[in-house]
Amino acid sequence: MSGKLELDPALVVRARELARRAGQPVVDLARSHTTVSVERAVLRLAGVTGADPDGIPWVNRLVDAVVADVGLGHGVAVPVFDALVREQISDVTLLAQKAAAGSVRFVHPTGKAATAARRAARRAVAVGVRQVDRRRAERDRLVKRYGDPAQRPWIYLIVATGDIYEDIPQAQAAARAGADVIAVIRSTGQSLLDYVPEGATREGFAGTYATQENFRLMRAALDESSRELGRYVRLTNYASGLCMPEMATLAGLERLDMMLNDSMYGILFRDINPIRTFVDQRFSRQVHARAGIIINTGEDNYLTTADAVDEAHTVTVSQLLNEYFAHEAGLADWQLGLGHAFEINPDVPESFRLELAHALLARELFPEAPLKWMPPTKHMTGDVFRGNLLDGFFNLAGAMTGQGILLVGMMTEAVVTPWLSDRDIALQNVRYVLGAAGGLHEDFVPAPGGFIQQRAHRVLGEAVDLLERIGDQSLLTAIAEGTFGIMKRPADRGKGLDGVARHEADYYNPATEILEAA
Amino acid sequence: MTTAERKIVRPYGDTTGDGMVQVSFTLPVPHDKRAEGAAVQLANRMGIDPAMLVHAKQMGDGFTFFVVYGRVNHLVDLSAVQVVERDFPLLSAKEVNAVVKRRLRRKLSVVGACIGTDAHTVGIDAILNVKGIAGEKGLEYYRELSVTNLGAQVSVPELVEAARVARADAVLVSQVVTQRDAHLHNTREMSAAFREAMPAGRRPLLIVGGPRFDETQAAELGVDRIFGRGTTPGEVASYLVHALITSKKAKVA
Numbered sequence A: 001m002s003g004k005l006e007l008d009p010a011l012v013v014r015a016r017e018l019a020r021r022a023g024q025p026v027v028d029l030a031r032s033h034t035t036v037s038v039e040r041a042v043l044r045l046a047g048v049t050g051a052d053p054d055g056i057p058w059v060n061r062l063v064d065a066v067v068a069d070v071g072l073g074h075g076v077a078v079p080v081f082d083a084l085v086r087e088q089i090s091d092v093t094l095l096a097q098k099a100a101a102g103s104v105r106f107v108h109p110t111g112k113a114a115t116a117a118r119r120a121a122r123r124a125v126a127v128g129v130r131q132v133d134r135r136r137a138e139r140d141r142l143v144k145r146y147g148d149p150a151q152r153p154w155i156y157l158i159v160a161t162g163d164i165y166e167d168i169p170q171a172q173a174a175a176r177a178g179a180d181v182i183a184v185i186r187s188t189g190q191s192l193l194d195y196v197p198e199g200a201t202r203e204g205f206a207g208t209y210a211t212q213e214n215f216r217l218m219r220a221a222l223d224e225s226s227r228e229l230g231r232y233v234r235l236t237n238y239a240s241g242l243c244m245p246e247m248a249t250l251a252g253l254e255r256l257d258m259m260l261n262d263s264m265y266g267i268l269f270r271d272i273n274p275i276r277t278f279v280d281q282r283f284s285r286q287v288h289a290r291a292g293i294i295i296n297t298g299e300d301n302y303l304t305t306a307d308a309v310d311e312a313h314t315v316t317v318s319q320l321l322n323e324y325f326a327h328e329a330g331l332a333d334w335q336l337g338l339g340h341a342f343e344i345n346p347d348v349p350e351s352f353r354l355e356l357a358h359a360l361l362a363r364e365l366f367p368e369a370p371l372k373w374m375p376p377t378k379h380m381t382g383d384v385f386r387g388n389l390l391d392g393f394f395n396l397a398g399a400m401t402g403q404g405i406l407l408v409g410m411m412t413e414a415v416v417t418p419w420l421s422d423r424d425i426a427l428q429n430v431r432y433v434l435g436a437a438g439g440l441h442e443d444f445v446p447a448p449g450g451f452i453q454q455r456a457h458r459v460l461g462e463a464v465d466l467l468e469r470i471g472d473q474s475l476l477t478a479i480a481e482g483t484f485g486i487m488k489r490p491a492d493r494g495k496g497l498d499g500v501a502r503h504e505a506d507y508y509n510p511a512t513e514i515l516e517a518a
Numbered sequence B: 001m002t003t004a005e006r007k008i009v010r011p012y013g014d015t016t017g018d019g020m021v022q023v024s025f026t027l028p029v030p031h032d033k034r035a036e037g038a039a040v041q042l043a044n045r046m047g048i049d050p051a052m053l054v055h056a057k058q059m060g061d062g063f064t065f066f067v068v069y070g071r072v073n074h075l076v077d078l079s080a081v082q083v084v085e086r087d088f089p090l091l092s093a094k095e096v097n098a099v100v101k102r103r104l105r106r107k108l109s110v111v112g113a114c115i116g117t118d119a120h121t122v123g124i125d126a127i128l129n130v131k132g133i134a135g136e137k138g139l140e141y142y143r144e145l146s147v148t149n150l151g152a153q154v155s156v157p158e159l160v161e162a163a164r165v166a167r168a169d170a171v172l173v174s175q176v177v178t179q180r181d182a183h184l185h186n187t188r189e190m191s192a193a194f195r196e197a198m199p200a201g202r203r204p205l206l207i208v209g210g211p212r213f214d215e216t217q218a219a220e221l222g223v224d225r226i227f228g229r230g231t232t233p234g235e236v237a238s239y240l241v242h243a244l245i246t247s248k249k250a251k252v253a
Helices: A009-031 A036-045 A058-070 A077-087 A092-100 A111-146 A164-176 A212-229 A241-253 A265-270 A274-291 A300-305 A312-328 A351-365 A384-400 A420-437 A451-472 A475-480 A510-517 B033-045 B093-104 B122-128 B156-165 B179-197 B215-221 B233-252
Strands: A033-035 A154-159 A181-184 A234-238 A258-260 A294-296 A339-341 A372-374 A405-407 A500-502 B020-027 B048-059 B063-072 B108-114 B145-149 B170-174 B205-209 B225-227
Touching: A009 A033, A009 A274, A009 A312, A009 A451, A009 A475, A033 A036, A033 A274, A036 A058, A036 A077, A036 A111, A036 A241, A036 A274, A036 A510, A058 A077, A058 A092, A077 A092, A077 A111, A111 A212, A111 A241, A111 A274, A111 A510, A154 A164, A154 A420, A164 A181, A164 A212, A181 A212, A181 A258, A212 A234, A212 A241, A234 A241, A241 A258, A241 A265, A241 A274, A265 A274, A265 A300, A274 A312, A274 A475, A274 A500, A274 A510, A300 A312, A300 A339, A312 A339, A312 A351, A312 A451, A339 A351, A351 A384, A351 A451, A372 A384, A384 A420, A420 B020, A420 B048, A420 B063, A451 A475, B020 B033, B020 B048, B033 B048, B033 B063, B093 B233, B108 B122, B108 B156, B108 B233, B122 B145, B122 B170, B122 B205, B122 B233, B156 B170, B156 B179, B170 B179, B170 B233, B179 B205, B179 B215, B205 B233, B215 B225, B225 B233
Parallel strands: A154 A181, A154 A405, A181 A234, A234 A258, A258 A294, A339 A372, A372 A405, B108 B145, B108 B170, B170 B205, B205 B225
Antiparallel strands: A033 A500, B020 B063, B048 B063
């Protein structure tokens, strides 16, 4: 704790305590419910792969069949592995195909049959978890061999053509031009699909579908780049939306390195049911913890809808909640890419000093976390010259406050999807600032009692006040009433609610059991 | 006419009539003398002559970025400029909210859905979800709009009922699938159902959108407006305000 802001340690402790108090009931809820996507993720770990001729994955067909016969509340593992024994089939995907054809009946076994099914399910899921472990060890080896980027922050660049085979050369070119992390943006609306598409895809809407095969292809291409460049190039995708647990699982199986995984983004911005989101989120974070994946949270989004000065404290509150949920799920501090953004209106007087105060506050509250620093979007106007200047100040704020992951801002934000030259100019901007002032955080110590310190104290104070108010009611009520980013999202509404079930007394999930035993 | 003559303009660098412009572009060639020559040639073809190549930088293996300054020999006749007038003004989110608040004095209710078997919610979500599209927030973001997004595969009777419950001022329907003209059949079925269920004065504004619609077919399909590919939430919101509030009041006045 460098203590550049002279934050009151008692207040910081209080803030964390309040975040725990607000988050605890949500964790209890997550521990007592399951969702279709959690169960599908379990089946993916147990080895179910592929899709039917219409492109609907076999995990979906199998979960639907089990739910139709015995409901969701027992978990699907026991009914599935019980049926496997009764049908004398050894392959779970084959069982899914039979179930889809209607030739398998699922029951909820008791006694010896139940014990045997549990044991078989656990054995199958353990194979998937071991694969995730192997992938993690492989990453550790490659990082050791090729090394991490020479500088902090890591330079994070987005690629999105819709066609994985176009994305690959673009990603490799971006890595050559200096990108340390490549994010492949998903097709618009994928978060609302209640299944994960299959195979390599060549067509998307403003992004490329996240599929297991696309993950594999891109990771292999970046392994090639890592070898060529002598530094390990990381790959990012999105564990969000209705298939969050499955995305996390596929990321673990294919050695993705970072995943966007916010606790409230889907609720607020995609109107996904809050309970569905929290249940899915807990499971996905347990998988990320196991897979050694760094999560990126989405606090920047609040500032695109609400005022970045007035609502700065909601970012801090969300970071504290994201930290609590992440720790509870087993993630270590080095895995917490807590988000925040440079979104203050540049016409506001002293806007840059305000940005520094907010960025430094996040840095000091979460000293061990690789903070994710997001560029201006809301006040990018199409004036590309002004935009490039604003991006330069964004980069400078990142360097001065020691941010961990810097998403490269584009001067053509809100104009076009970045051109080759836009990306080149943006990277030149980053390189100049990091080259000229990369170590400035060592010298940058705000004046005691000055503008920046005062502003940071005020934001932390407002965050604590808000957490007090949330604690008095509950996080779900706060979300229902529109506390974050102005959207009101009641717990009994939103997409995906019909895929949520309360655990029955004999609910069994071998994946959770293995992940929690670690 | 002297006034007409004065309507001729050319770009302004630092002296009236100098015609100076600045352009930048990328050519898919490595940086060498020949690439620079190609850039100058392109600038010449664009009417920039003489063209000063002020910056050339290779990007990656086979691309070069150029900045060119020069005098463009084209003229613009302001009197001959044709502007396509949108039949409604484009408003910001703030302006939309202000008009609704001041003139309607209640939230404007919007119900959206994909009807029929169409499961492509990309369009309706881009328009309605807060997330929006291309950096523009969706209608949920507008404080004075109350949005109900029914999602995919909604039946027409469900949609009519939801519109009734939400006291919809407008119904937005998205149709992507066009096999056997499904989008046209579905739209006609939808508009007919609304006509049957509600008297003319009480019927919500009916809007359909999708990449394959012909924007001039609104009357034929029985809807008030069709939006095609590339429509933004702001355009839809502006249209809603125009059709439901500003143009109506204008008629009364």
